[in-house]
Amino acid sequence: MNTTITATAAEGAATPPSAPSYPPVQIDLGIGGMTCASCVTRVEKALRKQEGVGDATVNLATESARVTLSSGDAQESLARIKRAVRDAGYEPRTLDAMDADDKALVYGVPRDLWPVLAGVLLSLPLVLPMVGDLFGQHWMLPAWAQFLLATPVQFVLGARFYRAAWHALKAWTGNMELLVAIGTTAGWALSTWLWWRAAPGETVHLYYEASAVVITLVLLGKWLEARAKRQTTSAIRALHALRPERAHLLPDGVRRTESTDVAVDELLPGDLIRVLPGERFAADGTVVQGQTQADESMLTGEAMPVAKEVGDAVTGGSLNGEGAVDVQVRAVGAQSVLAHIIGLVQDAQAGKAPVQRMVDQVAAVFVPVVLLIALGTLLAWWWSGAPLEEALLHAVAVLVIACPCALGLATPAAIMAGTGVAAQHGILIKDAEALEIAHKVDTVAFDKTGTLTEGRPRLLVIEAAPGVDEEAVLQAAAALQAQSAHPLARAVLEAAASRDIAVAADAAQAVQAVSGRGNQGRVKGALLALGSLRWMGELGAALGPLAERADALQAEGATVSVLATQLPAEGTAAPGWAPLALLAFGDEPKPGAARAIAGLRAQGVRVFMVSGDNRGAALAMAARLGLRADQDEVVAEVLPADKADVVRQLRIGTMGGPSHTVAMVGDGVNDAPALAAADVGMAMSHSQGASADVAMHAAGITLMRGDPMLVAAALDISRRTVRKIRQNLFWAFVYNVAGIPLAALGFLSPVVAGAAMALSSVSVVSNALLLKRWTPPRR
Incomplete structure (x- = not known):
């Protein structure tokens, strides 16, 4: 990390250098060893106490922490953070490393399964006598044999x-391990006490099997829970897998005179x-030679291949079709679309929904109450x-059944499954709060x-x-619009x-855009x-x-612009303007737009344009x-700067009726203020331009393709995910x-x-995994 030290001089004397700013x-x-909601609360408290830490969020489902440093050297702060985690137990x-451990095998068996198998082998002889009693058989092992099996x-x-319980006691907190221990x-x-005090030859009923079986069941439940939790991160792993390892680098005639295969990390x-x-x-x-089709389904959710020819943009990670193409690299690494998608999904899964904060407060006092x-x-x-x-x-x-494992997994498991499946269908949810509000x-x-x-839009009519x-009118208009990226400008140039x-x-000279x-x-x-x-009126x-x-x-639905020329001043009168021609533009509705509006209305959602x-x-x-102008569903003649005001009026209900929870759907830089003003902003990313990037940063949800049907799909997955959260919390409580x-x-x-305790955790994660079967509503 770069450190900038500045010094100023006054009257020939140098002042001491200021403290480095970061x-x-x-x-x-990654954090290993967390098992319940109490662990989450404890780790967060330990992290937030560290110098330079602005905020810390711990996710039980991913067994990870996201720490925001507000000041200080990142390397030194990381060392402090790791020590704080270790001191917390x-x-x-x-x-x-955690991902590698998940895949590690020992003699063909997952490494984390061996303790479970050992527990089963040692506990089974202790349980068999209980089974024998059901059939009138007395297979009770001697006390010394039970002791030798149960003690390991x-x-x-x-x-x-014991280790985790000891750390919890030192911190004057409680967790699942403390209850189990x-x-x-x-x-x-x-x-052991009953065996020790028994008279020689006396048969006493011992309870070694209860302790051994409980530990084995807890280990088994944790292993099953870990297997299920890994499925909730399958979307992230699938996105990472899209990035190829090698690229065929072509000669450029200057630095490279022959083609070669290089690692993707070396591309510029x-x-x-x-x-x-x-x-x-x-x-x-950008494609510079050849033509093909690209399968972008893993990035945008679009099932049909997209035709690509010279000049078209391609996205890293998408699958090339039947044609070989040469591509000029535009963005690599963290600047790529794929990296941006992965970052958004990770941010959403690392975040904490508002309801989870209430759960953490409950978990903080849960273990002491159970004790x-x-x-x-x-x-x-x-x-x-x-x-x-x-x-x-x-x-x-009481101690065993009260372990708050399910409570800690209820919310993050559902959020991970919901945001992951949404990303696979082209819906990127920026954070857990946007997900919770959207429902x-x-x-x-x-x-x-x-x-x-x-x-x-197309230029339909020129009325000179x-x-x-x-x-001459068209040539002059094209000259004015030559440097503009506005859709109407492109229509004039075409x-x-x-x-x-x-x-x-x-x-054209001295061209100025008037917002x-x-x-x-x-x-x-x-x-x-x-x-x-x-404007002409003004x-x-x-x-x-x-x-x-x-x-x-206008009555026919065209958008009308005017080309005017400034007249010279006459006497004391200011210069005036004279119209030269009318230019009428027309646009076409997107396929499925009318059905998307009808679908939202059928769900009881009010729709405005x-x-x-x-x-x-x-x-x-x-x-x-299919919008109804008689019900004020059309708001026209709104300047870009005023769109945010329209959204605020919809929220507070000044446009008729009570306050509402509003989602704004836009696609350009001029929509960014309105997206930020809405309860939930949805950016429709049908381009890779800078304006789309601004809209995506202002929005809580990004729709990776320009399909209005995705709006209803985003609201649907939000409702289903929140429903799963509530179901999980209900059953956990x-x-x-x-x-x-x-x-x-x-x-x-x-x-x-x-x-029952082991089953509760597995059932909560399994219920959340049902979200992976979700598909967007069909057209």
């Missing part, structure tokens, strides 16, 4: 529980690479006349151009003023090209302005004989889309609320409680 840095760190690890399970396989140790100690912007049929594009770029309940259970049974061993077993059952959306405001329409040459009208690069209105500049010495009817340009034609074109077009053009397009009293009243043995 930009905010995010660190992602957990293992700081790199995410790559208790203190070798269960050592992880206390409960199983009590069962083992009780059995401007390099030329060849992509063969069936290979994945190694980087974002008090277990102590109360022990004393109540003993006071009522039950033998000490029976009272102790009931208390052990409450009852109003959707669409920008018109490029969102509901194709965004590629009397005595004005039509081709119309000029179709008529073989040449436009010199310097045909939301148009362009003005000098062409052949004359000051010209090309823009909206409203300039005082009377349309005269063109006025009636302008009204007729916000447009900068004149009201006539906006109403004509609204009629084609109900499980403890019902299980603890049953255990305290003696209806659950420690073995049954251990099995």
Whole structure:
């Protein structure tokens, strides 16, 4: 990291150098050994106490932490963070190392499965006598044999529980390991004491099997839970797998005179690479030779291959079709679209939903309360006349069944599964908060151009003023628009090209864009302005004989612009403006746009279209889309700067009715303020331009292809994910609320409680994994 030290001099004396300043840095760190929501709370507290740490968020499902450093050297801070994690009783690890451990095999068996198998082999002989009793067989092992089988399970396989419990006690907190350690140790100690005090030859009932089986079941449950949790991160792994290892680098005639295969990490912007049929594009770029089709389904969710020819953009990670193409690299590494997608998904999965904060608060006091309940259970049974061993077993059952594993997994597992499957279908959810808010959306405001329409308007009509040459008008208009990226400007240039009208690069001078209105500049010495009817009104340009034609074109749904020239001043009067011609533009609605609007309305969602077009053009397009102007669903003649105000009015209900939760859907840089003003912004990324990037950064949800149907799909996956969160939290709370009293009243043995506790965690993750079967609503 670069450190800048500045010094200033005053009156010949140098002042001491100022302290180094460091930009905010995010660190992602793997954390081994976490098992429940209490662990999450404890690690977060330890991290936030460290100097220079602005915030820390810990995710139990991914076993990772995201730490934001507000100040200080990142390398030194990382060392402090790792030490804090270790002092809290957990293992700081790199995410790559954790992934490698997940895949590690020992004699063909996953490494983390061996403790479970050892626990099963040692516990099975202790359980078989219980099975034999059902058939009248007495297979009870001698006390010494039970001791030899149970002790390794208790203190070798269960050592992880003691270590974590000790760290929790030192920090004056509680966690799942503390409950398991206390409960199983009590069962083992009780059995050892009964064996020790028994008379020679006396047969006593021991409880070694309860402690050994509980530890084995907890280990098994954790292993199954880990297997299931890895499935929730399958979307991230699939995205990483899209990036090829090698690229075919072509000679450029200067630095390289022959082609060679290089690692993708060595590519630079401007390099030329060849992509063969069936290979994945190694980087974002532009096709410079050849034509093919690209399968972009893993990035955008678009099932059909997309045709690519010279000049078209390609995205790294997409699959090349049947043609070999040469591509000029545009972006690599962290600047690539694939890296941006992976980053958004990781951010969403690392974030914490608002509901999870409430869960963390509950978990912070849960373990101490359970310990008090277990102590109360022990004393109540003993006071009522039950033998000490029976009272102790009931208390052990309370400790075991109350482990808050499911509580800590309920929210992050659902968020990971929901955001992962959404990404596979072209819906990128920026953070967990956007996901949680989106399920409450009852109003959707669409920008018109490029969102509901194709965004590629055509020049339909040129209506020149009397005595004005039509081709001269088109040439002048093209000169004014030559440097503009506006869709209407492209339409003018395409119309000029179709008529073989040449436009010199310097045909217009001093061209200025007037925001939301148009362009003005000098062409052949004359000051010209090309823009909206409203702007012409502001300039005082009377349309005269063109006025009636302008009204007729608007009534037909066209967007009408005016090319005007400035008249010289006369006497004391200021210069005026005279119209030269009307230019009428038309756009087409996107396929499926009308059905998307109807689908949202069928879900009870209000739909609005916000447009900068004149009201006539906006109403004509609204009629084609099925929007109802009589119910104020069309907001026209809105300047880009005013779109955010329209969204705010929809939110607070000043446009008729109570307040609403509003989603704004846009695609360009001029939509960014409105996207930020909405409860949930949805950026439609049908291009790779800078304007799309600005919109994506302002939005909470990015739609990776320009399909309005994805709006309903985004709201649908949000509702389903929040539903899963609520289901998981409900069952996690109900499980403890019902299980603890049953255990305290003696209806659950420690073995049954251990099995139920392990099953609860697995069931919560499995319920979340059902989201992976989700597919967007069909057209």
